[in-house]
Amino acid sequence: MPLDPAFVGRTYPPTPAYEVGRExxxxxxxxxxxxxPAYTDREAAKALGHPDVVAPPTFPFVITYRAxxxxxxxxxxxxxxxxxxxxxxxxVYNRPVRAGDRLSVTCVIDSIKSLAGNDILSVRxxxxxxxxxxxxxxxxxxxxxxxxGE
Amino acid sequence: MSAIVNYDEVEVGTELPAQSFPVSRATLVQxxxxxxxxxxxxxxxxxxxxxxxxxxxxxxxxxMAEAVRVVTDWVVDxxxxxxxxxxxxKPVVVxxxxxxAVIEVTGKVAAMLDDRRVRVDLVATCAGQKVLGMSxxxxxxx
Numbered sequence: 347m348p349l350d351p352a353f354v355g356r357t358y359p360p361t362p363a364y365e366v367g368r369e370x371x372x373x374x375x376x377x378x379x380x381x382x383p384a385y386t387d388r389e390a391a392k393a394l395g396h397p398d399v400v401a402p403p404t405f406p407f408v409i410t411y412r413a414x415x416x417x418x419x420x421x422x423x424x425x426x427x428x429x430x431x432x433x434x435x436x437x438v439y440n441r442p443v444r445a446g447d448r449l450s451v452t453c454v455i456d457s458i459k460s461l462a463g464n465d466i467l468s469v470r471x472x473x474x475x476x477x478x479x480x481x482x483x484x485x486x487x488x489x490x491x492x493x494x495g496e
Numbered sequence: 497m498s499a500i501v502n503y504d505e506v507e508v509g510t511e512l513p514a515q516s517f518p519v520s521r522a523t524l525v526q527x528x529x530x531x532x533x534x535x536x537x538x539x540x541x542x543x544x545x546x547x548x549x550x551x552x553x554x555x556x557x558x559x560m561a562e563a564v565r566v567v568t569d570w571v572v573d574x575x576x577x578x579x580x581x582x583x584x585x586k587p588v589v590v591x592x593x594x595x596x597a598v599i600e601v602t603g604k605v606a607a608m609l610d611d612r613r614v615r616v617d618l619v620a621t622c623a624g625q626k627v628l629g630m631s632x633x634x635x636x637x638x
Contacts, residue, residue: 377530378561379517384574394573403568403577404561408531432556434630436581442574485581 349458349465349490353423356455358416363448363476364409371401371445378402391444400442407435409443410471410484413451417469418488423455425467426490433466433487440480448476456485463492500572503612503637512570512603512616517562519554519588520596527558541592553587559599559627563620566603567633578613579634588622597622603633612637 368388375385383390384400391399418425443449456468471484524538533555536543544552560582568574590597599622606617618631 374530377523377527378558378565379523380561380565380568382565382568382572382574384572394575396575400574402561403564403574403580404557407557412532432584434581434583435557435560436579438579439575439577442577 348460349423349467351458353455354458358453360450360452361413363450366443366445366447368399368445371399374405375402396444398445400444403437406437406443406473406482406484409449410451410473413453413471414469414486417453417455429490429493430488433489436485438483440482443481449473449481465490501570501637506605506614508605508608510605512566514602515566517599518596519590519599521590521592524554524590527555531557551589551591554590556584559588559620562599563601563618563628563631564633566601566618567616567635571635576636577633578636582631583629585629586625586627588627
């Protein structure tokens with residue numbers, strides 16, 4: 347069954363705040379082998395004009411992917427996650443994520459397309475801090491490959 | 497934000513220093529833990545082959561994280577990246593040996609934009625094949 351285009355525009359409730367820890371940023375930076383001191387050294391980050399250590403550019407995905415669980419597991423939408431691959435990913439930043447941020451994500455289904463039996467689902471995650479200021483928007487496209495025999 | 501690269505000192509075609517990023521099975525396990533993405537195609541060979549992949553593959557988001565380092569190492573301030581997007585075109589296959597795989601990344605200035613920003617186009621390859629498409633970053637320069 348292809349995904350129902352009527353879900354385009356569906357907006358999910360903002361997620362509970364994710365608190366960005368300094369050591370979580372360090373752990374992520376180490377995992378991608380990125381030694382930029384702005385990720386681990388507060389003074390280095392301050393010298394660049396940031397109030398605290400910042401997170402690498404792709405770090406927000408840790409938070410937005412978790413939030414997108416609301417969409418991919420939405421029983422009404424009925425996405426078969428076992429057939430899903432990550433098609434593309436884009437971030438538009440207002441500022442970098444930084445230690446101490448308490449971030450909430452609002453997920454919106456931007457588009458649903460069907461192409462050669464594949465379902466193409468685009469989900470936008472709007473990330474805001476505690477004061478409501480926009481931090482980053484993550485655009486994710488998931489491709490659910492056609493099931494065998496379809 | 498304080499990028500150290502000056503807008504007036506670059507032009508369309510300016511090349512960023514290229515880099516190579518090795519990735520082994522251990523790297524993927526570490527990235528899985530740090531990112532929370534425990535999909536077994538990234539660490540379990542039998543599972544990966546069972547779903548039709550040639551072997552364990554790297555997380556697309558790991559490759560995306562490596563590719564942008566060509567940009568952030570160039571401008572020094574990661575906060576100078578105002579937009580970054582990629583398309584995942586081919587998987588990075590990571591064999592279970594000492595060398596694993598290597599992701600090679602080049603980048604060059606593709607467009608001069610308003611407000612002292614530039615668009616950098618990145619090319620990421622592994623074993624001679626492009627693994628990212630439309631890999632572009634918009635960067636705020638000084």
